Amino acid sequence: MARKTKKKTAAKKKPALASAKSAKPARKMKVARARNAGRAAGADPKRVSAILAKLDEAYPEATCELRHENPFQLLVSTILSAQCTDVRVNQVAETLYKKYPDAKAFAYATPSELEMEIRPTGFFRNKTKSVMGASKAILERFGGEVPRTMEEMLTLPGVARKTGNVVLGTAYGITSGIVVDTHVLRLSKRLDLTRNEDPKKVEQNLMEIIPREKWIQFSHQLIWHGRRICHARKPKCVECNLEPICYSKDKTV
Numbered sequence: 448m449a450r451k452t453k454k455k456t457a458a459k460k461k462p463a464l465a466s467a468k469s470a471k472p473a474r475k476m477k478v479a480r481a482r483n484a485g486r487a488a489g490a491d492p493k494r495v496s497a498i499l500a501k502l503d504e505a506y507p508e509a510t511c512e513l514r515h516e517n518p519f520q521l522l523v524s525t526i527l528s529a530q531c532t533d534v535r536v537n538q539v540a541e542t543l544y545k546k547y548p549d550a551k552a553f554a555y556a557t558p559s560e561l562e563m564e565i566r567p568t569g570f571f572r573n574k575t576k577s578v579m580g581a582s583k584a585i586l587e588r589f590g591g592e593v594p595r596t597m598e599e600m601l602t603l604p605g606v607a608r609k610t611g612n613v614v615l616g617t618a619y620g621i622t623s624g625i626v627v628d629t630h631v632l633r634l635s636k637r638l639d640l641t642r643n644e645d646p647k648k649v650e651q652n653l654m655e656i657i658p659r660e661k662w663i664q665f666s667h668q669l670i671w672h673g674r675r676i677c678h679a680r681k682p683k684c685v686e687c688n689l690e691p692i693c694y695s696k697d698k699t700v
């Protein structure tokens with residue numbers, strides 16, 4: 448009897464062992480895939496909706512803070528805003544666009560003179576090259592108009608996805624992606640919406656979890672929140688309406 452029971456148990460165990468063996472690597476692969484993709488636990492759809500609602504509540508009017516009168520000026524100002532504050536760029540822009548009113552004026556500027564104009568924004572030699580190169584390309588290849596697709600934007604000197612998204616989203620209302628600047632990068636990690644560091648991967652992660660119709664506004668709102676409340680150093684968590692759902696290690700409350 449005892450032998451019979453043993454046999455039965457062994458026979459029963461076989462498929463269980465086999466399925467456990469095959470499940471283990473599958474589970475491991477799943478975990479590894481999620482890790483590779485930088486998926487964050489905080490990217491649960493209900494939590495993301497709550498974050499979006501809180502941002503809408505705090506910043507219903509959020510928009511781009513670079514002053515501009517047309518898509519071309521916004522493009523130039525966005526190039527100048529690299530490693531510089533929007534306030535400083537706006538100061539420089541005030542006289543800059545009077546001296547250089549359009550793409551033609553920038554394309555045929557005297558580099559040394561333009562360098563002096565944009566010097567206060569930093570990295571002025573590279574920025575001069577980018578602005579002049581982009582202006583020439585816009586004249587020669589796009590009939591003097593800032594292009595309307597990300598693919599074309601990325602062919603302009605000095606333009607990467609961040610600049611492309613700012614210009615397409617703000618100037619044309621075209622949803623091409625999510626602006627990932629220093630604020631969006633920092634806050635996306637603090638809010639556990641991504642575990643990636645690379646802006647391109649972060650943008651990809653955000654595009655997967657934020658509804659497309661919110662991409663433009665979400666970028667502005669996160670930038671506003673980063674500038675006003677969730678500072679890199681000493682975030683003002685006591686004033687933050689996201690505090691109840693934020694579990695960042697950087698929290699100050």
Ligand code: SF4
Binds near residue numbers: 638683690
């Ligand atoms: S609670 Fe603090 S760390 Fe979290 S989002 Fe708000 S300000 Fe930033």
